[in-house]
Amino acid sequence: MKKIFLISILMTILFMMLGTTILAVEQKNTLETETASELMEIKEEVKTEKDEYTRKYGSESYGMTAFILNKIRIYSIPLCFIGIAVGALYQYVLGTRRLDMKQRGFALIVSFITILVICQVLPLIFAIVVKGWRG
Numbered sequence: 001m002k003k004i005f006l007i008s009i010l011m012t013i014l015f016m017m018l019g020t021t022i023l024a025v026e027q028k029n030t031l032e033t034e035t036a037s038e039l040m041e042i043k044e045e046v047k048t049e050k051d052e053y054t055r056k057y058g059s060e061s062y063g064m065t066a067f068i069l070n071k072i073r074i075y076s077i078p079l080c081f082i083g084i085a086v087g088a089l090y091q092y093v094l095g096t097r098r099l100d101m102k103q104r105g106f107a108l109i110v111s112f113i114t115i116l117v118i119c120q121v122l123p124l125i126f127a128i129v130v131k132g133w134r135g
Contacts, residue, residue: 049067050063050064050067051063053066053067053070057130057131062130065126066123066126066127066130069122069123069126070123072119072122072123073119073120073122073123076115076116076119076120077116077120080112080113080115080116080119083108083111083112083115084108084109084112084113084116086108087105087106087107087108087109087112088105088109089105090102090104090105090108091104091105091106091108091109092105
């Protein structure tokens with residue numbers, strides 16, 4: 001009786017594992033097709049955005065430059081805020097005991113604020129130069 005009970009439990013566990021494996025394979029195939037379609041949508045959106053910049057600036061190279069500068073502008077904000085937070089951590093937390101950590105924190109804060117300002121102003125300067133002086 002115990003052997004039959006043990007065999008039935010093992011068979012149940014085996015069928016459950018087999019069923020989850022089959023479901024995982026089916027879900028993986030579905031996920032791959034969904035991911036591929038999402039990647040195609042993202043690719044089309046980026047191509048549309050680049051074409052818009054090309055049309056706006058009247059040249060392929062100017063459009064690509066404006067597109068890249070816009071992406072740098074967008075992604076520099078969180079990166080620089082993280083850098084400023086790390087610099088503040090060095091200056092105000094670790095710098096209370098050691099002067100070199102305080103100076104390092106201050107240098108990090110100043111450099112990340114400088115990078116942030118440059119990344120935010122550079123697309124504006126590019127647009128003014130290309131649109132205004134190019135004619």
